Amino acid sequence: MRIEPFGELAVRVIFGNRMDPAVQQRINRLAQFVDQHPFPGFIEYVPAYTNIVFYYDPYLVMKHGKKGISAQRQVIDYLAALSKRAACQPEERIKRRTVRIPVCYGGGFGPDLDEVAAYHGLSPEAVIAKHSAPVYLVYMLGFAPGFPFLGGLPEELATPRRSAPRLRIAAGSVGIAGRQTGAYPLSSPGGWQIIGRTPRPLFLPDAHPPTLLRAGDHVLFDPISEREYERLIHEGVREK
Numbered sequence: 001m002r003i004e005p006f007g008e009l010a011v012r013v014i015f016g017n018r019m020d021p022a023v024q025q026r027i028n029r030l031a032q033f034v035d036q037h038p039f040p041g042f043i044e045y046v047p048a049y050t051n052i053v054f055y056y057d058p059y060l061v062m063k064h065g066k067k068g069i070s071a072q073r074q075v076i077d078y079l080a081a082l083s084k085r086a087a088c089q090p091e092e093r094i095k096r097r098t099v100r101i102p103v104c105y106g107g108g109f110g111p112d113l114d115e116v117a118a119y120h121g122l123s124p125e126a127v128i129a130k131h132s133a134p135v136y137l138v139y140m141l142g143f144a145p146g147f148p149f150l151g152g153l154p155e156e157l158a159t160p161r162r163s164a165p166r167l168r169i170a171a172g173s174v175g176i177a178g179r180q181t182g183a184y185p186l187s188s189p190g191g192w193q194i195i196g197r198t199p200r201p202l203f204l205p206d207a208h209p210p211t212l213l214r215a216g217d218h219v220l221f222d223p224i225s226e227r228e229y230e231r232l233i234h235e236g237v238r239e240k
Contacts, residue, residue: 028216040064047215104229109197146185146203146211165191
C-alpha cells in the first residue's frame with residue numbers, strides 16, 4: 001500500500017498495479033471504514049481499479065486538526081492509521097450488495113451479439129448463457145454517471161472494442177470491451193460491443209445516491225424476453 005498527495009485537495013491510497021478482486025476488496029474495506037469514521041473536512045472518495053482518492057477541505061482539516069501540521073499530512077497520517085485497522089477487518093464483516101439486472105439480449109437491443117458470437121466461434125445462445133452465468137464485481141464507476149466497470153467476464157467472451165465507435169448508444173445498453181463488461185447509464189457515444197439492454201435505470205438523478213450501483217457491489221444479469229423488457233419499461237422497474 002502507498003499513500004501519496006493527489007493535487008492540493010486530495011490524497012490517493014494505492015493498493016496494487018492491476019485489476020484484482022483482492023485489491024478491490026482492500027479498497028472497499030477502507031471506503032467502508034471512512035464511511036464509519038470520517039475525518040473532519042472529508043468530502044468524498046472515488047474508488048478506481050487499483051486505488052482510491054479521498055477529497056477534503058483543508059480549512060476544516062486544519063480547524064479541527066493538529067496545529068503546525070499541514071492538512072495534507074494530517075489526512076495522510078489518518079488514512080495510514082485507518083488502513084491498518086481496516087486490514088484487520090475479517091472479510092465476512094465487509095458488506096456487499098448483490099444487484100440483479102434484467103437484460104434482453106440480441107436483436108435491436110444487442111446489435112453486436114452475432115458478431116461477438118462469430119468472433120469466438122459460439123452460438124448467440126451460448127454467448128448469452130456464458131455472459132449471464134457469472135457473479136460480476138463492480139470495480140469502479142466512471143466514463144458517465146453510474147457506468148459500472150465489471151470484472152469477472154469469462155475469458156472466452158473477451159472481445160476487442162469496435163474499430164469504429166458508434167455516435168449513439170442507447171441508455172441501458174450492455175456491452176463487452178476487452179475483458180470487461182458494463183452497461184451504459186445514459187445515451188452516449190461508445191465503442192463497446194453491445195450484446196443487450198436492460199430496462200433498469202442505472203442513473204437516478206433524483207435519488208440518493210443517484211447511481212444504482214457502487215464499487216464493491218456484486219451484479220447478476222438475468223436474461224429476459226423482449227416482451228418482458230417492454231413490460232418492465234411500462235411498469236417503470238425500480239426494484240432494489
